[in-house]
Amino acid sequence: MKLASLILFILGSFVASLAQNQGEEISQDSLRELRLSRNKSRAKERYESYLSTKDKSQVKFLDLSYLDLEELPDIVYEFRNIRSLDISNNHIKKLPKEINQLQNLKSIVWKDNLNGKHRIKLKKNNTITRINLEGNDLKKIPRKLRRLKSLQAIDLGNNKFLKIPNTRRLKELIDLELSGNPINLYKSNFKRITQLDKLKLNKCELDSIPTELASLTQLKLLQLAGNNLTGIPKELEKLNKLEYLTLYDNKLTELPDVVYELGSLKQLDLYYNEIEKVSPEIENLTNLEILYISNNRLYSLPEEIGKLSNLKELYVHHNRLSYLPESIKNLDSLKILRMNSNYFSSLPKEVYYLTSLKNLDFSENQIDAISEEITKLTNLELLYFYGNPINLENEPFLLVFFEQLRAQGSVVIYSE
Template sequence: MGPDRKVDVPVYDVSLIRGLWEVRVKTYRQREKKEQERQEKSALTRINQQWQYRIYCKTLKSTERNVLHQYLERSTLPDTACTEHEQQQDVHQKLILQLEGDQWRDFPQELQWMTYLKEWHVRGTKIQRLPDVLPLFTQLIVLRLPKNAISELPPAIGKLTALRELNVSYNRLSRVPPELGDCENLEKLELAGNLNLSELPFELSSLKELAHLDIAENRFISIPVCALRMSGLQLLDLSHNNLTDLPQDMDRLEQLVTLFVHKNRLSYLPHSLSNISTLRMVVVSADELTCVPTKLCSNPAIKFIRLYDNPRAKKREEEKQKTSRRRWKEEERKDGGEKEFMEAYISSLEDRDTVPYSTTKVSISCLL
C-alpha cells in the first residue's frame, strides 16, 4: 500500500451502541425477573393452600373428613383393575362440585382449594350469594345454579371466560350484570323464573356464540335489544312474560330454529318471522291472537302450534271453525265464483307490506 493512498475509516458512536444494548439487557432481565417471581408465587400459593388444607382437616372429626373427601379429594386414581372408561368417568366426577338440599345455606369453606373444578351443580339450596372466590375458577365450563335463593350475580362472573353454560333459573335475580357479556364462549344462558327480571344489559349482545336463551317466566314487556343482536341464537324462549307484540326486525335472528312466545298477550305476529329460513317451530297462545302471516301457517317445514289457555276461548274457536267450514261447503255448492274471489283475496294478502301481514280469519259476504 502506497504512502499517498487514502483509506476511509467509518466512525461509530460507541456510546450510542452501548446504550441500545443496555436497554435490551435491562428489558430482558426485567422479563426474566417477573417470570421467576410468577413461578415462585404460584409455587408458594400451592404450598400455602396445601398446608391450609391439612391444618383444616386436622380440626375435623373423622366423619366430617370423610364427607369432605367425598366431594373434595382427588389425590388418587382408580384401581388399575378398573376399565379405562371407568377411570375417565371417575376423574370427570372429581372435577364437579355437587350440592343439593336445603341444608346448604352457604358454599363450603373448602371451595377455595377447588379452583381446578370444571363444573358446579348446585340445586335446591338456601344459598343466597355466590362466593368471593368465584373469579379464581377460570376453568369453569358449566355453572348450573337452579332453584336456589341467589339474589344477584356478581360482576366478577365476567372473569369466567371459559364458561359455556350458565343456568340461574328460579332464583331471585332482579338484574344481570353487564360484565356477563365478557363470557365470550357462552353457548347456553338460562334465566327463567326469576319473576323480578324485566331487562337484560345491552353488553350481552357481544355473546356471539350463544345459541340457547331462556328468559321465560319473568316480567319482560318486550324482547331485549341484546337478544336481537345475538346472531347465533337458535332457541329463544320468551314464554310466560308480558309481551304485547314482537319487533319488526325479528328476522335479524337469521339462525333461529325454535321460538316460544306462548303465555303472553300477543294479538299478531310480524311478517318478518316468515323471512327466517331456519325457523322450524313456533309456539304461541291463540286466545288473543287474530293475525299471523299466511306464509308462516302454510309452510310445511314449520310446526306452528297454537295453545289455548282459556277453555272457553278454545271452545268458541272450535265452534267458529265448525261453523265456517259448514258455511264454506254450502256456499261452495251454490257458486264457484265466490270461491275464486276468496282465493284471489288471500293470494293478494301475500303482496301486502302492512302490519299485521295477514289474517287467518277472513269473513266475506257477497250480495248477489
C-alpha cells in the first residue's frame, strides 16, 4: 500500500473509532471529504503509472478521474487503442478535435464535471457510441451532443431533468438512462423517444405511469425501480418486445395484470414490494428465465409456475412461504433456487427433482430434517442451509454428501 493511501486509511479508521467511542455519528460531509481525498490520492498514483507505461498500445481503458483537470492532457493521445475514457470528477467542459485520433474510442464517462452548464464543446465524431453525463446538474441535453453521430447510449442519471428530454436529433440513440431525476412523465413527449429499446427511470419519484409510455413499442428493457408505483397501466401490454422489466422497490400489493400479457419477458424483478399473491396467469410468461420476487409477502406460489420451462433462476427468499407447489419439480432448467428466510419446516420434496440446480439456498428457515434424496443434487456448486435446527448427528449421509460436493470444488455452508 502506498504511503498516502496508508495515511488516509489510518486517518479514516481513527475518525471512525473516535466517533464510535464518543457515541457520535460522523457527518456525511466528513465522510464525503475523506472519500474524496482518498480518491484523489489514488488518482495521482494511477496517473503516474500511466506516465511510466512503456507499451501504451496495450491500454484499453484510461481512468483520469479525480485529477482536477480543466482540459484533457496531451498524454491521452498517446494511448491510441483505448476503448473507454473516464474523466469523471474534473472540470472539463470541452473535448478537443484531437479526440478523433483515438479511433477505437467507444465510451466516455464525463460525470460530475459540468455543474449545470449545458454548453459544452464537442467536435464531430463517428466512433463514440456511449457517453455518461451523470451528476452534472443538467436540465437539458447539451446541443453539441448531436455531433456524436454514432451515439447509441447516454446516461443522464442524477441530474435535474423535469421531463424526458428531446433526443430526436440523436439519430442512433437506443439506450436512455434518466434515473435519479425528478421527472414528470405526464409533461413528457414520448414521441421524441420512440426509437429507444432501453429506458431507465429508477428513483424518479414516480407515483404512476402514463398510458403514453405504451407508444415506446421498441422497448426491450424498462426499469422503474425505487419509485412509488402501486400499479402500471394495461396499455403497456403493447410493449410486446419487452424482455427485461424492473419494478424493484415500489408499493405493489399484487402483480399488475398487464405483466402477464408481456409474453416476451425474460427477466422480471419484483424485489421489495408488498405482493401477497401471484396469479395462475404467470403461465403466460413462457420465455421467462429469471424471476425475482423476494422480500414480499407471499404465502404461496401458484401451481402454474411449473409451466415456466425456460426458468433458470428463481428468487423467493424473505417471504412467508411454508411449501412449494408440486409443479416446481417440472422446472428442469432451474439452476438457482433461493428460498431462504421463509417458514419452511422441511425441505420440500419437489426440490429433490431439480437435478440441474447449481445454487440452492434454504438457510434461515425452520427445517429440522432433510431426506436422503438430496444426494441426487450432484450438480450443486453452492449450498447454504445455516440457521436451521438440523442435527447432523441424526443425518450422517449429509456429512458424506457435503464431503463429496467439496471434493468437486463446491461450497457448502451450514451451522455445525
